[in-house]
Amino acid sequence: MKAIKFTGLVALALTLSTRLMAQESQQLTVPLSDPGKPYKIDVHTISGSIKVSVYDGKDIIIDAQSEHGRKDRKEISNGMRRISSGENLDISASEKSNKVSINNNLPGKMASLTIKIPRGATNINLSTINGGSITADDISGDMEMNNTNGAIKLTNVSGSVVANTTNGNVTVSFKSVEPNAAMAFTTLNGNVDVTFPASLKANIKARSDQGNVYSDFDMVTEKSPAKSTKSAKDGMYRITVEDWVNGKINGGGPEILMKNMNGNIYIRKAK
Incomplete structure (x- = not known):
């Protein structure tokens, strides 16, 4: 299984997930094992939107952004305001033999995923549940x-x-x-x-x-x-x-x- 390169972050060799700070769009680059060959991609999230487009490249590029932080800061309970210490994202991506899986590992965090994929996909599976x-x-x-x-x-x-x-x-x-x-x-x-x-x-x-x-x-x-x-x-x-x-x-x-x-x-x- 191939390591994922995170644009703007230190590359990680052993883990395929990262925590991204809220309201900061972060980018993951997922290389395919066989660029230019047919591949499959699965994207699953509980809360948030998924947007996919094709570009003339060889890697899969994922931009992830929290949609939850601004909403949480407006919460008021019994006259008391919620003070947020920062919302996190936990987006993971794995690739093996041109099969790519992308997941939002924090079900309660609404995340927007914007994904650019190379041409040549044979199977694309996208799913979300709440608010996206x-x-x-x-x-x-x-x-x-x-x-x-x-x-x-x-x-x-x-x-x-x-x-x-x-x-x-x-x-x-x-x-x-x-x-x-x-x-x-x-x-x-x-x-x-x-x-x-x-x-x-x-x-x-x-x-x-x-x-x-x-x-x-x-x-x-x-x-x-x-x-x-x-x-x-x-x-x-x-x-x-x-x-x-x-x-x-x-x-x-x-x-x-x-x-x-x-x-x-x-x-x-x-x-």
Whole structure:
């Protein structure tokens, strides 16, 4: 496992984590074992945002900044003000055989991670939970994005995407798609808005409980029979109806699932 070089700090040969002072943007540089070759990257944090972009370089560059210190200083309890002695970050990065893992090791500390990656990634996995968004631009490969309380926005991406959040919009625009890959875009509260190349071939399966499904593709649609489920408990009877819209774009292809509860679904054709 390779040591990580910290820009502006003393290089550490044995540890792959560092503590960064709040409100000071610090940078980690992660060399790949085989620069220029395909690689995988996983980024996981509990609290905070993740932003990823591509640049013309060979290393992975991580800028980390605390988002928590300023908020904590405003806390007042029973007339007493909290005096902060400084907030810390604990961001770790490890690399082995072109597999990179980046983690925020202090779940209660909200951190913003801005990451620049070389071209050529085959698998990108980004996840956060509280109070942050996931954004990425010009990335490619098999992408999996998971959020809970925040939006997901991917711009000019290539490959395949699975994007899921609970509270927030899911917005994706593709330069190109993996022709044989199934994809999914879901949220509970928010819009699902995806722009595909005009040449897309796919079977669409879409459902919005409290909204509508829109598309400017010439889609051959068929509304499948509603599926109803009946159940009984403590003398009470419940009937649940699931109503999906199915359609084929350019003759059909891999399934693309799009689902939300409160919001609309937009299936757009790139101009």
